[in-house]
Amino acid sequence: MDLKTRVVYNGQSFTKLGVSARNRVQFEGLIQHRRSSHSTKTSAAHKTIFSGIQPTGVPHLGNYLGALREWVQLQNGATEGTKLLFSVVDLHALTVPQDAPWLRNCKKEMFATLLAVGLDPARSAIFYQSDVSAHTELFWILSTVASMGYLSRMTQWKSKLQLPENTNLEDSAARAKLRLGLFSYPVLQAADILVHRATHVPVGEDQRQHLEFSRNTANSFNHLYGSIFPLPEALISPAKRVMSFKEPTLKMSKSHPDERSRILLSDTPEDIHRKIKGALTDSEPQLKYDPDNRPGVSNLIEILAHFEGKSCEEVVSEFQHSSLGALKGHVASRIANHLQPIRERYIALIENKTGYLEDVANQGSQVARSNAERTMKQVKEALGL
Numbered sequence: 001m002d003l004k005t006r007v008v009y010n011g012q013s014f015t016k017l018g019v020s021a022r023n024r025v026q027f028e029g030l031i032q033h034r035r036s037s038h039s040t041k042t043s044a045a046h047k048t049i050f051s052g053i054q055p056t057g058v059p060h061l062g063n064y065l066g067a068l069r070e071w072v073q074l075q076n077g078a079t080e081g082t083k084l085l086f087s088v089v090d091l092h093a094l095t096v097p098q099d100a101p102w103l104r105n106c107k108k109e110m111f112a113t114l115l116a117v118g119l120d121p122a123r124s125a126i127f128y129q130s131d132v133s134a135h136t137e138l139f140w141i142l143s144t145v146a147s148m149g150y151l152s153r154m155t156q157w158k159s160k161l162q163l164p165e166n167t168n169l170e171d172s173a174a175r176a177k178l179r180l181g182l183f184s185y186p187v188l189q190a191a192d193i194l195v196h197r198a199t200h201v202p203v204g205e206d207q208r209q210h211l212e213f214s215r216n217t218a219n220s221f222n223h224l225y226g227s228i229f230p231l232p233e234a235l236i237s238p239a240k241r242v243m244s245f246k247e248p249t250l251k252m253s254k255s256h257p258d259e260r261s262r263i264l265l266s267d268t269p270e271d272i273h274r275k276i277k278g279a280l281t282d283s284e285p286q287l288k289y290d291p292d293n294r295p296g297v298s299n300l301i302e303i304l305a306h307f308e309g310k311s312c313e314e315v316v317s318e319f320q321h322s323s324l325g326a327l328k329g330h331v332a333s334r335i336a337n338h339l340q341p342i343r344e345r346y347i348a349l350i351e352n353k354t355g356y357l358e359d360v361a362n363q364g365s366q367v368a369r370s371n372a373e374r375t376m377k378q379v380k381e382a383l384g385l
């Protein structure tokens with residue numbers, strides 16, 4: 001079935017995007033730069049790029065700048081032969097209690113967003129994690145080599161349960177609240193990456209710790225059973241941590257209770273202007289980039305810098321004679337203009353009744369399944385299963 005030529009929305013067909021020579025050079029440069037800062041060597045001939053996002057709500061600006069925009073850039077600049085796999089990691093969403101109709105809807109919204117931002121099913125396998133059972137099969141196998149000590153030191157389970165960072169497993173609050181799924185979530189994430197033998201994983205800074213854990217787990221497995229998994233390298237986005245508009249010392253998050261703390265990719269220009277206008281800043285008269293002491297205004301400067309491809313210093317010098325209100329207005333317009341076509345594509349995809357999203361998901365899961373099964377065959381042979 002040729003999905004490329006079948007669907008046209010708003011006069012725009014969802015076909016493969018051209019790979020310009022410039023993009024290709026940028027991509028190669030990015031990989032090369034990052035490879036040189038790691039000890040692991042990966043063959044240029046076997047690049048596999050994998051990443052995932054949880055269906056816990058429509059993605060926000062942090063997800064976009066920290067992950068999704070990078071995924072699309074990597075896809076558009078990828079050389080022939082690079083494997084690209086992107087997953088809506090629905091099993092991870094189960095680490096907190098879910099309502100079935102809500103989750104079903106969130107999955108669809110997330111899938112539509114991945115296409116709306118520019119992932120191209122003709123180039124990338126886009127799939128739901130739960131459609132590829134090898135992810136959970138490898139999760140079990142990796143859990144037999146994953147270190148409990150390492151997992152207990154990780155921050156995610158503590159922050160999700162709102163426990164202090166120095167909490168350990170002996171702590172009574174941890175014992176009462178912690179479930180095995182939340183605790184072992186990084187093992188499933190390692191399986192997501194390793195089952196596709198990913199060499200490069202584009203993520204936001206908050207995922208660096210999980211990537212290190214994946215490498216550690218791959219190493220433990222390889223040491224015991226033979227060299228099956230490449231050690232995946234994190235491709236950390238330049239937008240490391242986009243901060244909350246209401247609590248700018250916390251990262252922007254889908255699950256924060258205050259919806260004004262984040263801009264969603266589906267927000268209208270009016271929503272965007274309202275949220276930026278209400279963003280918590282300070283009363284200092286002079287504009288200054290100082291994330292430690294002035295996190296609110298620094299967050300706005302950083303966001304603008306990411307959209308305009310400038311440094312924070314350049315943004316500050318451009319706005320040094322302007323009011324904070326003028327800066328806010330400019331940031332809001334910049335974001336609104338950038339997100340407008342994404343929002344239009346998103347709405348068209350969500351309203352489409354032809355089964356297009358399901359077709360793309362089926363196509364993506366077939367590719368992902370066959371890729372994962374090749375790994376599982378080797379893993380099982382190595383284990384004697």
Ligand code: AQP
Binds near residue numbers: 239
């Ligand atoms: N604020 C952020 N700044 C930069 N990057 C971010 N990412 C998330 N928040 C920011 C990156 O987005 C990708 C997908 O994240 P995820 O949904 O799988 O999980 P998350 O990191 O837990 O994201 P949220 O928004 O905070 O979701 P909830 O509230 O459900 O936990 C990742 O690459 C992440 O780095």
